Amino acid sequence: MGWKQLFPGRGSGSERPHDVQSDQQLVSQCYCPNGHNILSAQHLYAGAPGILLKLKTEQRQGLLSLSPIIGDTERTFHGFAQQVGDIVEICCPTCEQPFPIYNVCRCEAHLIALFTSASKDYAACIGICQRLGCLNAEIISGRDLRLLNHSHYC
Numbered sequence: 001m002g003w004k005q006l007f008p009g010r011g012s013g014s015e016r017p018h019d020v021q022s023d024q025q026l027v028s029q030c031y032c033p034n035g036h037n038i039l040s041a042q043h044l045y046a047g048a049p050g051i052l053l054k055l056k057t058e059q060r061q062g063l064l065s066l067s068p069i070i071g072d073t074e075r076t077f078h079g080f081a082q083q084v085g086d087i088v089e090i091c092c093p094t095c096e097q098p099f100p101i102y103n104v105c106r107c108e109a110h111l112i113a114l115f116t117s118a119s120k121d122y123a124a125c126i127g128i129c130q131r132l133g134c135l136n137a138e139i140i141s142g143r144d145l146r147l148l149n150h151s152h153y154c
């Protein structure tokens with residue numbers, strides 16, 4: 001139940017390369033495994049709060065905000081020198097709990113799950129690749145998750 005339609009004309013998309021379409025979906029709720037809301041009103045995309053994540057590697061850490069619009073690959077790094085190809089740990093910006101891994105990306109890094117309901121329901125989550133520069137992000141439905149039960153990940 002974390003999805004809602006973006007109303008036509010909502011937000012000012014005038015300086016954006018593409019206007020937000022009325023049929024695009026917006027992440028209206030997003031939670032870490034401990035139930036922290038990770039949508040940030042300080043990181044707006046087309047007037048909507050962005051998804052804020054903490055990134056960690058052995059040497060570095062910083063923040064990443066993502067557009068909450070499904071299919072929009074716009075993202076901004078904060079205090080983190082992006083090196084395309086690096087694999088990072090993706091954590092909650094509040095409690096630093098890493099998000100759970102649920103599958104393997106086409107690039108062979110892991111996809112982690114961001115929950116779009118506070119009940120940690122894998123039927124309502126979005127996946128983000130751990131590899132910087134890989135823009136793979138997908139909406140996982142309940143049907144897809146049943147298929148994933150046959151994979152070898154635990």
Ligand SMILES: [Zn+2]
Pocket residue numbers: 032033034035036092093094095096097
């Ligand atoms: Zn948290």
Ligand SMILES: [Zn+2]
Pocket residue numbers: 105106107108109129130131134135136
């Ligand atoms: Zn990937």
